[in-house]
Amino acid sequence: MDLESLLFGDEDWRFLLSAFVRSVIMFIVILIGLRLLGKRGIHQLSVFELGVIIGLGSAAGDPMFYKNVGILPAIVVFTVVIALYRLVTFLITKSDRIETLLEGRPAYILKDGIILETFKDQPLGHDEFFATLRQSQVSHLGQVETVIIEADGNLSVFFCPDEKVQPGLPILPAELDRCSDNVTIEGTYSCVHCGFTEELMPSSGFRCRQCGHDKCVAAAVGKRIV
Ligand SMILES: [Zn+2]
Structure with a gap:
């Protein structure tokens, strides 16, 4: 393997200074661009916003280290993408249909301790769902009144008040491992798939x-102990 081409690619060491200047300029362009997007952080990016960020990332990165990619075309890309983003976010505020199309919409996935049919339409597995609930100190589904998956994929969890907690599906890993396909003693049992809970005889x-x-x-x- 040729060490020089491994380190420098098609360029020589003189390009390093150019790459340094290009990176500084594009970094400033990125900061200005993100400010103009009006987002305060990367939390709660919708799919549409993530697409914009990925597009901008590519436009910003290439001129930093490709000699044959100039800075001005990248700035044009930034200007156009940000202008389109502002236009589309304006349209979203005017039309619910466009909003649903681009951002998705919230959906109920659990009600009164039972996982709803809509759960399987979501890009969320049982493991990940239970892990998220455990982080909110939920140890079984009877403690939860409602869970909504928001358009950005975050879960909004509404808990039962203590006096309304019902027996429910335990979601601690060790307890879930004890599941079985038959009932040996009379008691209250929960389905491990949907959380439906009932009294069962052996x-x-x-x-x-x-x-x-x-x-x-x-x-x-x-x-639920908080
Ligand atoms: Zn079930």
Whole structure:
């Protein structure tokens, strides 16, 4: 392998100074561009905004280290993309349909401790969902009244007041591992797939009345401790 081409590519060391100046200029352009986008941080970017950021990232990065890519075309790209972004965000405030198309819309995924059918339409697995709830000190689904997945993918969790906590599906990893497809002693059991909870007598071959899944686990009853 040729060390010089590994280090410098097609350029020689004199391009390093040029790359330094290009990077400083493009960094300033990026900062100005992000200020003009009007976002305060990268939290809660919608898919549409993420697309804009990726496009700008490519336009900003190339002139930093490609000798044959000039700075002015990149600034034109920045100006056009930011102007379009401002135009589209203006249209979004005027039309619900455009907003839904570009940003998505919030959806209920859990109600009264039961995971709704809409859950499977979301880009969210059970593991990730339970992990997010655990970070809010939820140990079983009976402690949760409602979960909404927002347009940006974040979960909004509304808890049951202590006196309304019902037995529900435990979501601590060790407890979920104890799931079974039959019931050996009478008690309250939750479906591990949807969280539906009911009193069951000993039987073999569990089948959830809500979703048809075939694994259940003893329901948990504790209140949420914050
Ligand atoms: Zn179920």
